[in-house]
């Protein structure tokens with residue numbers, strides 16, 4: 001899945017529309033986690049130093065087609081200005097005469113940021129007229145917004161169909177790292193899937209079953225599987241209409257000889273709130289009025305034992321309600337264990353907003369092989385689907401048709417060089 005990147009085009013003096021993913025968390029008008037902004041710096045820096053005129057575009061939150069002052073991109077521009085060491089102006093609107101003028105005034109090596117694209121309902125509808133207006137700003141299109149690549153919106157697909165499209169460095173890296181999991185993972189390969197719901201992750205579970213040797217299930221989604229095993233889960237989050245599906249997944253895993261790890265002990269709480277009563281008990285007997293909120297120590301031991309030999313691990317979804325510190329132990333311990341495995345040379349890839357947050361809370365991010373900036377996008381990618389925002393990018397001309405032969409001849413060259 002090799003795509004042309006910004007290395008493959010001369011950007012000097014060109015106006016370049018860059019779709020970035022600046023959908024970052026804000027609190028009191030300040031960016032609380034700037035990972036996504038930082039992740040876009042290599043692409044922005046490359047374009048500016050190669051003399052491009054850069055038009056950055058992003059969405060922020062869900063304004064649903066209306067201007068919301070709390071979702072303006074000013075705090076993002078401030079953070080980006082700090083990271084680049086230069087002022088990044090934001091337009092008052094993604095469209096309009098003022099913005100058209102500001103784009104025209106850009107000189108080589110200068111940049112601006114368009115205001116939140118989703119202030120226009122046309123963005124999420126991939127409206128052709130809206131896409132045309134955005135495309136008129138530029139001569140080249142770059143997508144560096146992996147986290148939004150699973151959505152066919154105007155800025156991810158529409159504009160890409162009107163201008164020559166290229167992948168940015170972040171997009172390139174995400175595709176390369178996630179493709180490796182699908183195409184060429186070192187075995188044993190384990191997947192850990194937690195989080196809230198089975199329904200949203202059923203397809204990825206199905207496709208992972210064909211690839212992995214070990215499947216670890218935790219978080220709220222494990223409760224539905226416990227139900228599938230005939231256990232009761234009290235008042236825990238569970239999807240009763242998904243129990244049959246859970247049974248089917250367990251049977252498919254059995255058939256594919258995939259080892260499945262489910263909780264054997266759990267932390268249960270009276271309420272899913274801070275300061276409530278809680279205790280650890282076997283997963284066999286959950287009292288009717290309690291909620292499962294985390295995995296217990298015996299489950300963690302079992303998980304760590306089954307992951308100890310893994311050479312590749314993909315993790316999505318926390319093992320418990322980690323937003324509440326008393327129920328974050330399982331998730332935090334797993335993050336520390338996986339960081340140590342990465343230190344020991346295993347390939348550890350994490351996708352999913354909440355799992356990534358749990359890792360960042362402990363300052364462990366640097367130790368992982370790859371932390372995807374896309375939650376939903378990384379899951380859809382691992383389902384084996386080509387994401388719309390990736391599909392519209394240009395394939396490297398020598399990539400697919402010559403795929404197998406090319407690979408072989410490259411190996412030959414390498415063998416010769418080695419001899």
Ligand code: ADP
Pocket residue numbers: 194195196197218219220221237292293294316317318319320321322323351352353354355356375
């Ligand atoms: P990610 O963002 O990493 O893909 P999800 O969004 O699927 O993960 O799930 C994260 C959410 O799952 C968190 O808000 C967490 O509180 C919730 N969760 C995890 N375990 C449980 C549980 N046992 N009961 C209820 N919610 C849970």
Ligand code: MG
Pocket residue numbers: 352353354375
């Ligand atoms: Mg989430």
